[in-house]
Amino acid sequence: MTDKAQRHQARMQKQKQIVDAQIQQADNDKGLLLCITGNGKGKSSSGFGMVARALGHDMNVGIVQFIKGAMSTGEEAFYRRFPDKVAYHVVGDGFTWDTQNLEQDKRSAEQGWAIVKSLLANPDINLILLDELNIVLKMQYLHSNLVLQDLAKRPSMQHVIITGRGAPPAIIDAADTVSRIDDVKHAFRDGIRAQKGVEL
Template structure:
């Protein structure tokens, strides 16, 4: 593209202002501690974004614990991949998990409670830098687990430890307790147009 010197100069001035704003915000943000992050909403990417954070953490040599509250075809790719790093990643998938596939509420409650026992061990372990509680919101939404005691466990974790909770329908109490909350909003989805869930994308 051919560009005029005027446009270049305007761009430079605008970018200088932007840099000043960004640098100012960075200078003000000095607090450092483990964060509680929540990925919710009906769109894609809630778990994927959490697993992207796992990859990033591993790149920094950090240690990660993962508890998947729903096991399904949907988790095979991540699981296969992150199990390659047993020294950096503790990876737990609860039994067959629950969902509309099981249709047995009491069994689902038992499985969710078992999964929380594992989650609490990770939250107690200061050698773990990031804990991913994948699809925990679903267990809360169905009332398989109660929020209050879980939040107490989360808040009692080591100061430096980050926690990411995923799943649609995050309860208001969790959103309130979180440091960072992102809602993944569905704009459009190939599935709606009749495209099959595909390896590497949906699972």
């Protein structure tokens, strides 16, 4: 074995000891609250990826899509193929700059939240994706404190994922895991429209 290979092996052995110790200390189970925010692309994609992972474990999933109701998406077309495992609800009326109707947007958000509360109350639902909820909260169509109160009442092992840019500080503080996706570069700014299978 070369000196470089020996040094690499020694570093990886130390790394393994650290990781193994961390895994051993992480011995609690709980329903997680996850927040995926930031201005970059991939927040909803991450949430729907976790939905796929949950289905791989034969879990029951609830999906409530805020804001995006006016557009047809590939994820909706796909996950509606599993009506026995996925409760899929689209409750938005489209992007806020399209609707231009504050009262309508608030009503849609409140109606959507009533659906969310029914999912939160169901112990048979293992994971809930609240797609674009952060935008709803940022625009104050719903209040973060009310949302957090309802989330706190959910079954102890129920996981909830909240996506959307502009996550309010209260959501970030309450979440167990927060990921922020940065906008480094986007094809749209080069005049390329949203592509099926990538954005739609």
